[in-house]
Amino acid sequence: MAEVHAVKDPDTIRLISHLLSRNHSQQMADVWNIGLNLALRISDLLAIKFSDIQDGRLQLKEQKTGKLASIPLNPKALQIIERIRKEHPEHIYLFQSYRNRQSHKRAPHPLSRRAVGQAFELVSEEVKLPLGTHSMRKTRGYHLYQSTKDIARVMKMLRHSSEGVTLRYIGITQDEVDQDFKELEL
Template identity: 45%
Template sequence: MIEVEAVKTKAEIATVEHLLRKHKGDVYGDIWRIGVNLALRISDLLAIEYGALDTERRELRLVEGKTGKARTLRLNDTVLKLVERRRQEHPTDRYLFQTHANRSKAMQKPIGRVTVAKAFKEIGDILRVRLGTHSMRKSRGWAMYSDGVPVEMVSKVLNHSSPAVTMTYLGITKAEVMQTYEDYEL
C-alpha cells in the first residue's frame, strides 16, 4: 500500500480543492472539503446518507465501518453549506455523494472509493504530492496538531486507539521528539 501524505497548510488544502473542482468536477471538490473537515475514513464519508445528517442539531450520526463504533460528529458551517448546496442540487439523492453515472441510474449508490482515489492521485501528481483518500484525515490531524491541539485530542478526533498511534499516523518521529529537548531549554 502506498503511503499518502497530509496536505499541511490551509493554502495547500484550498489548492487541492480548487484543482479537484477544475479538473474533476465539483463533487470531488466537495468530497475533499467535507472530508478534510470531518476527518472520516473514505468508506464512511462516501456512505453518508442524508438521513444521517441532522442539520438542525448540526450533527452527523454514523457507525464507523472499520471499528464498528457509533459516533456523533459536529457539522461546522463549511460542511453545512456544502451539504445544503448538494441537497438543493440533487433533492432526490439518498447519499451525500451519490453517483449519477448512466449505468447507475436505476439504483442509488455512492461514488466508489476507487474512483475518488484516482481523482485524488491525478491532482497529487500535478502537485507532486502523494495524495490519496486518506490525505483528508491526515491533513485534518496535521492541521490540528500544528495549531497546538494536544495529540490526545487529535487522537480522539481521528478515533485512534492511542496517542502513540496518532503520532505515527502524523509522521511524528523519534528524532522530532528528541529535537524538542534542544528547542525548549528552560
C-alpha cells in the same frame, strides 16, 4: 499501495480543492473539503446519507470499528452539505454517484472509493505530493496537532487507541517532537 501523507501547507490544501474542481468535478472537490472537516475514513465518508445529518450533527456507525460517531458539523461543512442538498434534493447519499449512464436503472449508491482515489492520484501528480483517500483524515489530524500539541485530543478525534499510531498516522516524526522540546522554554 503507496503511503500517503498529510498536506501540511494551507495553500496546498486550497490548491488541491481547486484542482479537483477544475480537473474532475465539484463533487470531487466537495469530497476533499468535507473529508478534511470530518476526518472520517473514506468508507464512512462516502457512505454518509442525508438522513445521517440532523441538527448540525453527523451520526454514523463506523464501518471499520463499529463505533458510533457523533460529529458536530462546522460552518464550512454545513454550507457544502446544504449546497449539495439543494442541488440534488432527490439524492439519498451526500456523495451519490450520478455519472453512470445506467444509474437511473439501479438503486442509488455513493461514489466509489476507487473513483475518489483516482481523482486524488491525478491531482497528486500536479502538486507533487503523495495523496490518497486517507490524506484528508491525516491532514485534519496533523493540523489539529499543530494547533494544540495535544495528541490525546487528536487520538480522540481520529478514534485511535494509541499515541504512537496517531503520531505516525499524521506524519509527526521523532525529530519534530524533539524540536518542540527544544523550542518551548518555560
